[in-house]
Amino acid sequence: xxxxxxxxxxxxxxxxxxxxxxxxxxxxxxxxxxxxxxxxxxxxxxxxxxxxxxxxxxxxxxxxxxxxxxxxxxxxxxxxxxxxxxxxxxxxxxxxxxxxxxxxxxxxxxxxxxxxxxxxxxxxxxxxxxxxxxxxxxxxxxxxxxxxxxxxxxxxxxxxxxxxxxxxxxxxxxxxxxxxxxxxxxxxxxxxxxxxxx
Numbered sequence: 001x002x003x004x005x006x007x008x009x010x011x012x013x014x015x016x017x018x019x020x021x022x023x024x025x026x027x028x029x030x031x032x033x034x035x036x037x038x039x040x041x042x043x044x045x046x047x048x049x050x051x052x053x054x055x056x057x058x059x060x061x062x063x064x065x066x067x068x069x070x071x072x073x074x075x076x077x078x079x080x081x082x083x084x085x086x087x088x089x090x091x092x093x094x095x096x097x098x099x100x101x102x103x104x105x106x107x108x109x110x111x112x113x114x115x116x117x118x119x120x121x122x123x124x125x126x127x128x129x130x131x132x133x134x135x136x137x138x139x140x141x142x143x144x145x146x147x148x149x150x151x152x153x154x155x156x157x158x159x160x161x162x163x164x165x166x167x168x169x170x171x172x173x174x175x176x177x178x179x180x181x182x183x184x185x186x187x188x189x190x191x192x193x194x195x196x197x198x
Contacts, residue, residue: 126179127171127196130186139166146170149189151182172198 130146130153133139139155146153146168156167170186170193173179179195186193 123174125172125174125198126176127169127173127198128179128182128186129194129196130168130170130191131193132165132167134163134165136166139168142168146186149185151185169196 131139131142133142136155136157143153143155151170153168153170156169158165158167170182171179173182176195183193183195
């Protein structure tokens with residue numbers, strides 16, 4: 001048999017390795033696995049049975065942690081002692097329905113009586129004081145302002161130990177409801193009034 005010694009040297013020579021740059025790290029030779037790579041560079045695969053069993057195990061641990069102390073305290077160690085140590089609920093009776101049924105309460109109903117029941121000799125009238133001034137000019141200006149608002153106003157002059165006062169008064173009103181309506185109109189204009197009873 002003849003051999004080709006001319007090509008013999010080429011076949012036995014191994015290919016030359018390429019030189020790696022100094023700052024470049026050596027590539028890893030790990031075998032690739034299935035799945036998509038994650039941020040950390042590792043591949044992750046969702047495994048359903050592992051996830052389900054972990055969820056069930058976690059739920060059991062949570063339930064035991066929540067209810068086990070109660071079960072341990074509720075179950076007595078000795079059944080004979082259990083009957084003696086069980087707390088009894090107190091017998092509660094309510095006496096208020098019986099007390100209220102047999103008693104009579106006195107109530108003053110005069111504030112709720114109708115105004116028509118009052119006789120003519122006891123007639124009550126109401127006035128609303130809008131303001132009080134030392135100067136008659138200021139009182140007349142306020143009166144004119146209230147007349148323009150369709151409120152019948154008068155100026156009443158009174159002497160007192162502190163001096164002479166000029167009061168701007170609305171009314172008289174026969175019913176308190178009418179006096180309250182006039183007071184509401186004053187408050188809508190930014191005037192704080194006072195209801196006076198004659």
